[in-house]
Amino acid sequence: MAGRPRDPDLEQRLLATAWSLLTSNGYDALTLTQVAAQAGAHRTDVYRRWRSKVRLVADVLDTYLPPVPDPDTGTLHGDLRAFAQDLAGAWNEPWNDGLVGFLADLRGDGEAGRTFRALVSRRSQPLVDAIARAVRRGEIAEVPELPFVGNLLEGPLMHRRMFGGGPLTPEELDVVTWSVHRLLTGTSVKP
Amino acid sequence: MAGRPRDPDLEQRLLATAWSLLTSNGYDALTLTQVAAQAGAHRTDVYRRWRSKVRLVADVLDTYLPPVPDPDTGTLHGDLRAFAQDLAGAWNEPWNDGLVGFLADLRGDGEAGRTFRALVSRRSQPLVDAIARAVRRGEIAEVPELPFVGNLLEGPLMHRRMFGGGPLTPEELDVVTWSVHRLLTGTSVKP
DNA sequence: CCAATTCGCAACAAGTTGTAGCGATACCGT
DNA sequence: ACGGTATCGCTACAACTTGTTGCGAATTGG
Structure with a gap:
């Protein structure tokens, strides 16, 4: 009734990486490919957690602002x-x-x-x-x-x-x- | 020393079409494919006159605002x-x-x-x-x-x-x- | 041991901006 | 009239985006 647990670090790593890229390159230059790569993950990992780029960034701001x-x-x-x-x-x-x-x-x-x-x-x-x-x-x-x-x-x-x-x-x-x-x-x- | 003259209407038609699409759908939804098609032209005609989407829109605003x-x-x-x-x-x-x-x-x-x-x-x-x-x-x-x-x-x-x-x-x-x-x-x- | 869920990975779909190339067309100067 | 020249109409391509799908492997709870 419970499968492989979600890596708890991954979510944090993705958020942190997105925040880092956001603050250095701006929103438009931020790509999910970049986020995933720099967090040592795959783009699919991002999409498994956030439905879209804008929702990811909304959460990033909520967390790190x-x-x-x-x-x-x-x-x-x-x-x-x-x-x-x-x-x-x-x-x-x-x-x-x-x-x-x-x-x-x-x-x-x-x-x-x-x-x-x-x-x-x-x-x-x-x-x-x-x-x-x-x-x-x-x-x-x-x-x-x-x-x-x-x-x-x-x-x-x-x-x-x-x-x-x-x-x-x-x-x-x-x-x-x-x-x-x-x-x-x-x-x-x-x- | 002078080739085929540029269709003087085309520039106006492109600007007018872009303004129309801009005001009805907003900037992000505006695509140059759409502009060209609705003006009865090709995307290349747009790029022959404006180097990019943002420059086209700058001119559109300059003209129609x-x-x-x-x-x-x-x-x-x-x-x-x-x-x-x-x-x-x-x-x-x-x-x-x-x-x-x-x-x-x-x-x-x-x-x-x-x-x-x-x-x-x-x-x-x-x-x-x-x-x-x-x-x-x-x-x-x-x-x-x-x-x-x-x-x-x-x-x-x-x-x-x-x-x-x-x-x-x-x-x-x-x-x-x-x-x-x-x-x-x-x-x-x-x- | 089995079911469930994530992970790692590859591939795909659909769309965007912007570029390249080519024959056909229209104009200008000579 | 004619050759040079620039645009036009069109097709194709390159590179990139976001977002989706599928599948074997890994990891956990029951």
Whole structure:
């Protein structure tokens, strides 16, 4: 009733290899042939565990993406700036803007999409917490647009990286930080 | 000294067909075989004119992307809101968020990248003009972060479309509009 | 010892981008 | 009129992808 057990290491090795190749070559250049070969396995071993490349990568990100630090600097502005810094570090990595290809593939796979969206949501928790702290300190009022703040902070940085020239600059981080800070400290969204 | 002339229609037909397929199926599903077939030509005809798929699409966008309207509503906020509305319309088109694949391919082709960046820069002109008008009206001071404002406005909408669920809502447009407006009307970026 | 399941491996299917080659066709300058 | 020249229509090929199928060998539980 139970056959040969699945090599427990193999799954880990495949994930680790995929993460390594992903971060060095980007998503589009990542091939399952490469992953399997470098993990000392066969492409079939990959397909026995993940239905497609996009699902493998979704799991890789879920496993290896470093967690978002929760800065807790004491001020809302300090926290926001820290988040911006962290995001900029990520988007300045060349492989990361190669993730656009992953996002494209994601649209064709509902399950992988759900996995990834859960990941994104989990990773925005520190920002939500930071804002909650600021509310508790009385620094700002309740924030009705809370679910959109993450987009407001990361969006400009991502956009600038995709369409613009070189790496993100400290000045740009300042601008985006102040833009969000101003929105949150305003008395209300509409004057 | 001059051979058979190039069919002047063919180039147009290929561009038009590519635009049609791009807007209905998205970038990733666009194949040059399809383009050629539907334009009544052969794949070789495409390669005789464009070195690669990404360059064809860069030219297609350059040719067919509708221009950004210049609203001139009389107030900075009105203009910003109009831009946000326009951008949301574009990003709510399903094919448009398929453009992430195009952006990915763009990284591997310097020439196409330049073409596209010139396009983006041209399309941000109305926003620059709107801000200049606001400065002339005395509504706001000079804007040092001018080249980043476009990212600030479009970034959150694009990010939200890529990572979030359904289409962009009017409330989100309000938030992003006010966020930029607040930044621009502030006395200075750093308090 | 037997059934079940994975593993290692080879081969295949279908699709993509991009290249090569060739006769036929149409144009330009002389 | 004619020769050079470049495009056109077409076929074929190369190299690569993702994803599937099949089968003997290995390894475990019952």
